[in-house]
Amino acid sequence: MLIAGTDSLTVSALPADGRAWRIDWVGNLAFPNRMIRRMQPSVLLHFSPLRDDPYDSTDLLSAAATNAHYQRKCWVSVGSLGLFRVGDIWRNGRIESRPDYQLETFPELVVDSSTTTIVKAGLSPQENGFLLPLEEHPWHRQNTQSYCLAVNLPDNRKMIIPCYELIRFYFGSSSSLLIQFFQPPLKHDRLYTDHKFDNSTKHLQISLAPKISGYSAADIGRIACDPVAKRAAAIIGTSSLKASVTGRECY
DSSP, X not given: OEEEOSSSEEETTSOOSSOEEEEEEEEEEEOOBGGGTBOSOEEEEEEEEBSSSSOOGXXXXXXXSBOGGGOEEEEEEGGGGGGOOTTOEEETTEXXXXXXXXXXXXXXXXXXXXXXXXXXXXXXXXXXXXXXXXTTOXXXXXXXXXXXXXXXXXXXXXXXXXXXXXXXXXXXTOHHHHHHHTSSSOOGGGTEEEEEEETTTTEEEEEEOTTOOGGGHHXXXXXXXXXXXXXXXXXXXXXXXXXXXXXXXXX
16 A cells, blocks of 8 residues: 655555545544455545645635545555644645644643543533534544543633544654554563663663664653553553454444
């Protein structure tokens, strides 16, 4: 599926029709099906075509920016998850733009167990309407069971972050690392064989497991030394496997 070109990376699973397509959502997970030669766990990528091309990045937040009724889907390996950021624009299988959309800072924002909640994308809390109203955000329509992190903001607002985006951001430093999370149970010897932290210098010396990219050394060091990071990494695969064995879609 991934073709290494001389100047860029081409994803053959994405449309090659000359149009601009935006990554809408990362959907459910599927474990390997060797009948169709899918050797790695895969995620279902959702994307839709932009209505206006050339496009104005200031209009891309509108629900009418893409034609959600013509949304397409394709399976991509979890190892390639780091390539696909929600909101990115691709053309002919190559990334064309990563718009800023809307930038905002959150000074002194406390993010801990008292200010965050794991929710589903289609949640309708009490009588306040949906967290992600479809008339404003139609792109998750087929993925209302997706897990997201809801962070409480001042002025009774919430920031909703798809959990796949958190995985990509915190652990997407290499394909080899991402694959390990989706092959439960996560065992440390598949990530590193030895580590030593010097409290006086605050330096970590770590020996990575075979086939693990050096680009992921800092991420793996955090997992090795921080029990919160270790638990977060382990729960990615175990929660997906739990859904799979009970016959539910994995998010």
